[in-house]
Amino acid sequence: MDAVPAIRVVDLRKSFGALEVLRGVSFDVPRGSVVSMIGASGSGKSTLLRCINRLETPSAGEVYIDGEPMGGRLSDISRMRRDLGMVFQQFNLWPHMTVIGNVIEAPIRVRGMRRKEALALAEECLARVHLSEKGKEYPARLSGGQMQRVAIARALAMQPKAMLFDEPTSSLDPELTDEVLTVMRELASDGTTMIVVTHEMAFAREASDRVLFLHNGQIEEEGLPDQVFGAPRSERCRQFLSKKLQ
Amino acid sequence: MSNWERLVWNQRGLLWQGLTVTVEICLLAFALAIVGGLVLCLVRLHVRPLRPVAVALIEFFRATPIFVQLMWVNYVWPELFGWPNSFFTSGWVALGLQSSGYLAETFRAGIEAVPRGHREAGYSVGMSSFQVYRRIVLPETLLTVAPSIVNQFTVIVKSSTLVSVITVPDLMLQAMKLVNVWYEPIEVLTATAIIYIALVFLVSSAGKALADFHRRRFGLDSA
Numbered sequence: 001m002d003a004v005p006a007i008r009v010v011d012l013r014k015s016f017g018a019l020e021v022l023r024g025v026s027f028d029v030p031r032g033s034v035v036s037m038i039g040a041s042g043s044g045k046s047t048l049l050r051c052i053n054r055l056e057t058p059s060a061g062e063v064y065i066d067g068e069p070m071g072g073r074l075s076d077i078s079r080m081r082r083d084l085g086m087v088f089q090q091f092n093l094w095p096h097m098t099v100i101g102n103v104i105e106a107p108i109r110v111r112g113m114r115r116k117e118a119l120a121l122a123e124e125c126l127a128r129v130h131l132s133e134k135g136k137e138y139p140a141r142l143s144g145g146q147m148q149r150v151a152i153a154r155a156l157a158m159q160p161k162a163m164l165f166d167e168p169t170s171s172l173d174p175e176l177t178d179e180v181l182t183v184m185r186e187l188a189s190d191g192t193t194m195i196v197v198t199h200e201m202a203f204a205r206e207a208s209d210r211v212l213f214l215h216n217g218q219i220e221e222e223g224l225p226d227q228v229f230g231a232p233r234s235e236r237c238r239q240f241l242s243k244k245l246q
Numbered sequence: 247m248s249n250w251e252r253l254v255w256n257q258r259g260l261l262w263q264g265l266t267v268t269v270e271i272c273l274l275a276f277a278l279a280i281v282g283g284l285v286l287c288l289v290r291l292h293v294r295p296l297r298p299v300a301v302a303l304i305e306f307f308r309a310t311p312i313f314v315q316l317m318w319v320n321y322v323w324p325e326l327f328g329w330p331n332s333f334f335t336s337g338w339v340a341l342g343l344q345s346s347g348y349l350a351e352t353f354r355a356g357i358e359a360v361p362r363g364h365r366e367a368g369y370s371v372g373m374s375s376f377q378v379y380r381r382i383v384l385p386e387t388l389l390t391v392a393p394s395i396v397n398q399f400t401v402i403v404k405s406s407t408l409v410s411v412i413t414v415p416d417l418m419l420q421a422m423k424l425v426n427v428w429y430e431p432i433e434v435l436t437a438t439a440i441i442y443i444a445l446v447f448l449v450s451s452a453g454k455a456l457a458d459f460h461r462r463r464f465g466l467d468s469a
Contacts, residue, residue: 055370074375075374078369078372081369081370081371081372082372084370085370085371086367086371088363088366088367092367093367094364094382095364095386095389095464095465095466096385096464096466106371106372109373109377110373110377138463138465139464140463140465140466154371155371158372
């Protein structure tokens with residue numbers, strides 16, 4: 001097994017004023033593995049994800065991407081962010097660009113790819129999210145599920161070392177979550193390194209290699225999915241799961 | 247021969263001349279307002295040391311009556327700066343400056359209305375702050391505020407009638423000339439009002455059409 005994990009988080013802490021949101025979180029994400037983060041709202045899951053790609057600046061602790069410490073100058077952070085695809089709860093597609101425009105923007109502007117290559121790449125990425133036919137549409141014309149899949153394609157187009165999903169299905173109607181989860185399952189089985197913050201317990205159980213349960217800014221329980229879901233050691237995790245799985 | 251024919255139709259050349267001057271002045275003022283408004287807004291938001299200057303200018307342009315500004319640009323600027331050197335220039339500069347104050351605030355509202363997540367999506371694919379601004383924030387802002395910008399043009403059209411007081415030969419001035427020759431105001435002034443209504447209607451319909459289009463295509467509501 002590979003010695004250097006794709007993502008290593010060491011004793012990460014984050015406070016907003018007096019509020020301590022993360023109180024020392026450490027974990028590894030080996031290359032090609034899927035880590036799901038579950039926990040109640042306010043447990044710090046999203047903040048943790050946002051600290052990994054520096055949309056939030058951690059108060060203390062380190063994040064390593066492929067062994068390289070995340071941080072330093074803004075330009076270094078931007079360079080390292082290329083390798084971390086982020087998918088947001090609110091999709092955050094750019095409304096003034098077509099679907100294709102959204103996908104090729106970063107490869108062209110950030111990676112300096114030629115337009116023709118970028119278009120070919122975009123087609124590939126859109127095929128992976130099953131939206132090949134929507135390239136010329138503007139985001140406003142898509143359903144929530146389609147928007148989120150475009151957002152996934154946009155992140156994939158940067159050919160990142162890892163994908164970060166921040167509650168990707170939480171603002172979708174139940175009938176639209178499946179199409180997004182299907183795409184994510186496919187990515188997972190293709191060997192994409194993923195961290196997934198989610199409330200979809202079935203997905204966390206079936207698709208991930210490891211599950212982290214966060215409580216009050218700390219990892220309260222951690223293990224293989226069957227272990228966390230089947231026989232949680234922590235009382236809080238048991239309570240959380242029994243509420244979720246009712 | 248009816249008065250309409252004698253006073254309006256037969257004078258159409260003069261009125262047309264006036265109308266072209268009005269349109270020219272409005273277009274120049276509009277261009278100045280957009281450029282000036284954008285500059286004022288960006289300075290206000292992003293150039294910390296010059297922020298008070300930008301705020302003061304915006305407030306000054308918005309708070310002074312257009313008539314005062316016209317006089318000020320026309321009589322004070324040449325003394326202070328040796329410019330403008332024609333009434334025509336004074337006219338569009340004063341009109342443009344006033345609208346630039348309003349547009350600066352419109353732009354600011356538009357920029358602040360760009361959801362934070364849209365910027366974060368840019369940062370998270372590795373774009374620099376400048377790229378995020380140029381490729382995401384500004385285009386999105388321009389689309390949301392475009393209808394409001396067009397509507398500001400109607401304000402310019404209406405205010406432009408005041409340039410006649412500094413003897414710019416616009417539509418209003420030509421109309422008043424005709425009135426003062428025959429002392430028969432009814433037809434000439436009614437016709438003038440109708441021309442302005444038509445102009446303003448044309449522009450505001452364009453603004454509305456643009457807003458509808460942007461809502462349909464981009465899902466953007468105007469700021």
